[in-house]
Amino acid sequence: MPTLREQPQAVVRIEQLHKYFGSLEVLKGVDMEVDRGEVVVILGPSGSGKSTLLRCINLLEKPTSGDIWFEDTRITDPATDINKIREHVGMVFQSFNLFPHLSAKKNVMLAQRKVLKRSKEEAERIAIEQLDKVGLSDRVDYMPAQLSGGQQQRVAIARALAMDPHVMLFDEATSALDPELVRGVLDVMRELARGGMTMIVVTHEMGFANEVADRAVFMDGGVIVEQGRPEDVFGNPTHERTRDFLGHIS
Amino acid sequence: MAVIAVLALVVSLTTPPQQAAGLTVEKATAKSNQQDGNEVIGGQPTRVTWEGRVAADEQISMLTLTFPEGTSLAEGASAKATVLDGLVRLEAVQDVQLDIQQAVITFEQPVASGLLLRVEIYNIALPAADGDYSIGGNYRNTTGEVVALTPSPPIAVISMTTVKAITLWLDDQPWVQSWNSVLFLRIFFNPQLIVASVPNLFDGWLHSLGLVLVGFPLAIPIGLGVSFLRMARLRIVRFISSIYVNIIRGTPLFLQIYIAFFGLPFLGISIDSYLLGILVLAMNSSAYLAEIFRAGIQSIHKGQFEASSSLGMNAVQTMFSVIIPQTVRRVIPTATSEFILLYKDTSLLAAVGVMEQMMFAKSMVASTGNMTPYIVAAGYYLLVTLPLTKIIASFERRLAAAEGSSTAPSSSKKRRRRLFAKPASDAPSEGVDADANPS
Ligand SMILES: Nc1ncnc2c1ncn2[C@@H]1O[C@H](COP(=O)(O)OP(=O)(O)OP(=O)(O)O)[C@@H](O)[C@H]1O
Ligand SMILES: [Mg+2]
Numbered sequence: 298m299p300t301l302r303e304q305p306q307a308v309v310r311i312e313q314l315h316k317y318f319g320s321l322e323v324l325k326g327v328d329m330e331v332d333r334g335e336v337v338v339i340l341g342p343s344g345s346g347k348s349t350l351l352r353c354i355n356l357l358e359k360p361t362s363g364d365i366w367f368e369d370t371r372i373t374d375p376a377t378d379i380n381k382i383r384e385h386v387g388m389v390f391q392s393f394n395l396f397p398h399l400s401a402k403k404n405v406m407l408a409q410r411k412v413l414k415r416s417k418e419e420a421e422r423i424a425i426e427q428l429d430k431v432g433l434s435d436r437v438d439y440m441p442a443q444l445s446g447g448q449q450q451r452v453a454i455a456r457a458l459a460m461d462p463h464v465m466l467f468d469e470a471t472s473a474l475d476p477e478l479v480r481g482v483l484d485v486m487r488e489l490a491r492g493g494m495t496m497i498v499v500t501h502e503m504g505f506a507n508e509v510a511d512r513a514v515f516m517d518g519g520v521i522v523e524q525g526r527p528e529d530v531f532g533n534p535t536h537e538r539t540r541d542f543l544g545h546i547s
Numbered sequence: 548m549a550v551i552a553v554l555a556l557v558v559s560l561t562t563p564p565q566q567a568a569g570l571t572v573e574k575a576t577a578k579s580n581q582q583d584g585n586e587v588i589g590g591q592p593t594r595v596t597w598e599g600r601v602a603a604d605e606q607i608s609m610l611t612l613t614f615p616e617g618t619s620l621a622e623g624a625s626a627k628a629t630v631l632d633g634l635v636r637l638e639a640v641q642d643v644q645l646d647i648q649q650a651v652i653t654f655e656q657p658v659a660s661g662l663l664l665r666v667e668i669y670n671i672a673l674p675a676a677d678g679d680y681s682i683g684g685n686y687r688n689t690t691g692e693v694v695a696l697t698p699s700p701p702i703a704v705i706s707m708t709t710v711k712a713i714t715l716w717l718d719d720q721p722w723v724q725s726w727n728s729v730l731f732l733r734i735f736f737n738p739q740l741i742v743a744s745v746p747n748l749f750d751g752w753l754h755s756l757g758l759v760l761v762g763f764p765l766a767i768p769i770g771l772g773v774s775f776l777r778m779a780r781l782r783i784v785r786f787i788s789s790i791y792v793n794i795i796r797g798t799p800l801f802l803q804i805y806i807a808f809f810g811l812p813f814l815g816i817s818i819d820s821y822l823l824g825i826l827v828l829a830m831n832s833s834a835y836l837a838e839i840f841r842a843g844i845q846s847i848h849k850g851q852f853e854a855s856s857s858l859g860m861n862a863v864q865t866m867f868s869v870i871i872p873q874t875v876r877r878v879i880p881t882a883t884s885e886f887i888l889l890y891k892d893t894s895l896l897a898a899v900g901v902m903e904q905m906m907f908a909k910s911m912v913a914s915t916g917n918m919t920p921y922i923v924a925a926g927y928y929l930l931v932t933l934p935l936t937k938i939i940a941s942f943e944r945r946l947a948a949a950e951g952s953s954t955a956p957s958s959s960k961k962r963r964r965r966l967f968a969k970p971a972s973d974a975p976s977e978g979v980d981a982d983a984n985p986s
Contacts, residue, residue: 357853384859394854398872407868408858453854460858 306333307366308464308495309354314363316349316519323349325519326363331464336496338506338527341516342542347499350516351466354497355379355386368463384412387457387465391472393449395441395456401428402437405456413460420459427455431485447478451485464495471502503543507531515539570607573663574598575682575699577673581711588711589704590675592621597666597682597699605688606657612666612684612696613649617674620647624670628652631663649684657689677706710746714739737919744911744923751907752927758821758903759890762828766889767882769829770836777841788837795834801895803827808899824893824901832889839885843878844870876946880939887932894928904928 309331316324323346331337339347352358356379364373372382396404405424409415428437431451441449450470471479483505490509506527513530515523523536534540577587578594587593601607630639639658644651673680679701687693717723717739727733776788807827847870855865897905904924911920
């Protein structure tokens, strides 16, 4: 969709992204654009490069070639201050990655203090506010080890949100959770989407994708095979590989 | 005062020393009243021997020895005077009177020139306060003149302490005597020497603790710095820091001590030996700590780095706010083992004359000819190492409980084996080349 690329409201724009791990080409020329307020769900079989794509967006992986823009900045430019970009790109990991030595509140406060240089009081106020939003107002002083997986993941979401991100990346945020804990996390994500947050979500939760996504992207073998409105991609896939995949998981 | 002193000086310079002017006091000694020592304890019965030779030009009819102020007589005190002509004992003494101030000896007939007078006073107790004491007095010669004696050579007296009192008490106990009749017990576990060693070696203990309590904290920042260099992006930096670590870990501390203590003087560098000891220990330990820290940092899950990065934190912020706080808890057990090793290794400094526990023990052993001070020194080492070992064990249990098996460092069995030997590896995690063989 080349015409869309010039539009100013694009938060993330990816052009001809290639990524090799050694000689293994994991991303084979991915183009993608995510507009402000848009919720994009990425689906695809294991090993198709979904995580790698997401991790390239905040440069946890270094793209081999191609370009990525975040708002007006070409982040693939070596001169870009990547930490400045990451401030505005929230990421939620499958394995939560909370700081185990800090309480829920302190987890949410740390980067606010260190990166945004907020005062202790402000950081604390925002931490409590964000933890409240994800339904953990009664757990602010708990250590990660004292929280369930679902609670930990919601702390991780609060931690990312406290940085006022312009886009949120979710990499299988619910995959490590017991089924009964998935709902709480999805509820938080749904709320976030309703609130207008720009989101790129890698997930296997078809119901959630169907309900929340503005666009569904199907990846396989390091390329985007098919994308469109979720009801089209899910209900009427045009590609054989998409049909196969959907047949397998639903 | 000054005037008198000057006058006295002038007089002594102007008048030639009077040759054989009166009786010469040749000797005054007191027998040691310590079990295994050679000192004289004040306030305790001893035997004082005094000897004087009659001058060439006079004969003596009476001799009075006066004791220092504070002298007392114990039960069974007595004095015996003898007149000796060479080795021949002459019958010349008529009477000996003894009280706490003096002994007065009268002679049947005047003692002739050149004869030796020997007075022995049994069960006399010299003053309790420590100091040097002389025996004075006077004599009467046959012309009826009373001449003051020159003060005797001083007798060094040390004061009675609790320890000496206990030791003396122990000397008298039947069980101590039968205990000490067993050679092994007497040589290694002598009760009197245990009592004497404990306070004596306490100083040595403090010296050793001082070495490690200054040296180890010094090693921590150095070790942390080196561990960062070991993980640096630049290959050359990693290489240089690995040379440092491998050379230090691959050579004996004993050798390093020798090189530092005997090498630096060649370069004209002189450092206080205690301070140099601290520096060598710190340098040695820093290499081990560097590997402990590096392994600890590398055992932190990479998700922690990624989470920090994704929040916009830079490498320094990540290191100090996220990684090191988690590393600290993980390395405390191994770092504490390293502390224990270093504490024990302070003993090596005895070889180059640094005052520490071993030096104190060695000098006591040398003066008593008994091994007991070494055993007491062992007790002092254990006083530190055993509780620390316990603390490590409980800390490891708590850590394992808090973090769960997935993130806990390597098995404690591995570390425990190393505790009483120089470690082959202090790494809390597997797969790190933290072995003793330098490459
Ligand atoms: N750091 C890495 N080094 C080498 N290969 C990697 C690395 N990370 C990912 N890969 C490989 O890249 C390919 C894509 O991995 P990626 O994690 O992006 O897939 P994915 O779509 O997220 O799969 P999943 O659904 O299982 O999470 C896989 O073959 C994987 O083995
Ligand atoms: Mg993945």
